[in-house]
Amino acid sequence: MKLSPVRYAAPTSVEEAVALLATCDAKIISGGQSLMPIMAFRLASPELLVDLKKIKGLGDIVLDSEGLHLGAKVKWIEIETDVRLKTAHPLLTKAIEHVAHYQIRNRGTVGGSLAHADPASEMPAIAACCDAVISVVGSGGLRKINAADFFVGALQTRLEPDEIIVKILLPPWPATRRWGFQEFSRRRGDFALAGIAAYFDVEPDGRATNAHIAVFGASDYQRRLTGAEAELNGKKPTADTFAAAARAAAAEVDPPSDIHAPADYRRALVETLTGRALADANR
Amino acid sequence: MKIELDVNGKHMSAEVEERTTLADCLRYEFGLTGTHLGCEHGVCGACTVIVNGAAVRSCLILAVQADGDSVTTVEGLSNDDALTPLQASFRKHHALQCGFCTPGMVTTAHALLTHEPNADEDRVRDVLSGNICRCTGYISIVEAVLDARSAYGRDGQ
Missing domain, CATH: 1.10.150.120 ([2Fe-2S]-binding domain)
Structure with missing residues (x-):
């Protein structure tokens, strides 16, 4: 379907964009890969689109002692082709391989995915799994929101109507960290029916510690599964430990039923995918 | 809103409504009907064009967003006489x-x-x-x- 009539502005600074957001029912557009379909279905009909195209400095990928900073306008293709990230954050690069299709990856952005907060999307899963910090700018200035607080429901975040995501920080990634990423969809590039992002570290005595297991697709929003993590922390990373963690993961999700899959099926997927992600981490 | 872009090596301009997608602009403003619209919500890929060197879905870009960009459509990938x-x-x-x-x-x-x-x-x-x-x-x-x-x-x- 065709979009509803809408006005368009392309400001050159974040401050100018924030001011425009406060003037009416306005939405940020950048890649537009989620917003445009929603507008085409007329599920959203904002009065004004504020394009970030001309704002400089939101598209940087920076690695420093704080971790990995991804600007809001960083595109999936840029994560895919940045050779540093394959070692600096292998969990992220593996997850991004699963994002949609070639043409979408050439245009979709990190900030757009976080703001849209589709329950099945990968970037929010990595944010939740890795305790990321999301920087947003609004009329009240800059604030930093922990990923654990940012996502609150399907397509719902703590972002205020006049706020713009400017970047996300993923904490430093030790080279020895064990990690796994598993996603299931019926066809390549489709929305995930369920997915798991997981990592843990290993103590000198061989026990797992610092377990982080996050679910997507089978939950209203991307979040860590603390029960499953508790089954892993302090234990030897064996097949039995992983099986217990996988059972705990399935027990603590309350997936939705829809035309794509019933809740029971998604819960079974969570158990299977958690087991596989942890087995991958142990390789 | 007036936009100017490079389409298949030619400078082109059009006065478009802000809500016009790049796909509709190419078809209706420029008469380049080689770009097909299947689903109009980014699922089918039929409307793929190349913007600044990258394959993208022209139904998921507003024409005004492409202002100043370089666009190649399927027409731009053909020779006049022989097949590429x-x-x-x-x-x-x-x-x-x-x-x-x-x-x-x-x-x-x-x-x-x-x-x-x-x-x-x-x-x-x-x-x-x-x-x-x-x-x-x-x-x-x-x-x-x-x-x-x-x-x-x-x-x-």
């Missing part, structure tokens, strides 16, 4: 039936092989997964794209 190597390969392998998805397949394949002339079958299939063909010609389309690699400078060819 990619087109000839599609013909040779019977890689089309009704032809509706073909412009999107050709633009996507052209962008892929321009950036990755050594793409293997897995990569070609991965990339073309974003383009739906309802005549189910995928096997021949993949073969056509693989066979066209030599024209894009594949190693050792």
Whole structure:
């Protein structure tokens, strides 16, 4: 379907964009890969689109002692082709391989995915799994929101109507960290029916510690599964430990039923995918 | 709103409504009806064009967002007289039936092989997964794209 009539502005600074957001029912557009379909279905009909195209400095990928900073306008293709990230954050690069299709990856952005907060999307899963910090700018200035607080429901975040995501920080990634990423969809590039992002570290005595297991697709929003993590922390990373963690993961999700899959099926997927992600981490 | 862009090497301008997608601008303002609109919400890939070197879905970009950009449509990938190597390969392998998805397949394949002339079958299939063909010609389309690699400078060819 065709979009509803809408006005368009392309400001050159974040401050100018924030001011425009406060003037009416306005939405940020950048890649537009989620917003445009929603507008085409007329599920959203904002009065004004504020394009970030001309704002400089939101598209940087920076690695420093704080971790990995991804600007809001960083595109999936840029994560895919940045050779540093394959070692600096292998969990992220593996997850991004699963994002949609070639043409979408050439245009979709990190900030757009976080703001849209589709329950099945990968970037929010990595944010939740890795305790990321999301920087947003609004009329009240800059604030930093922990990923654990940012996502609150399907397509719902703590972002205020006049706020713009400017970047996300993923904490430093030790080279020895064990990690796994598993996603299931019926066809390549489709929305995930369920997915798991997981990592843990290993103590000198061989026990797992610092377990982080996050679910997507089978939950209203991307979040860590603390029960499953508790089954892993302090234990030897064996097949039995992983099986217990996988059972705990399935027990603590309350997936939705829809035309794509019933809740029971998604819960079974969570158990299977958690087991596989942890087995991958142990390789 | 007035926009100016480079389309297939020609400077073009149009006065468009802000809500106009790049796909509709190409078809209705510029008469470039080679770009097909299947689903109009970013699922089918038929409307794929190349913007600043990258294959993108023209139904998911506003024309005003493309102001100042360089756009290549399927018309820009053809010769006046003879078939290009990619087109000839599609013909040779019977890689089309009704032809509706073909412009999107050709633009996507052209962008892929321009950036990755050594793409293997897995990569070609991965990339073309974003383009739906309802005549189910995928096997021949993949073969056509693989066979066209030599024209894009594949190693050792």
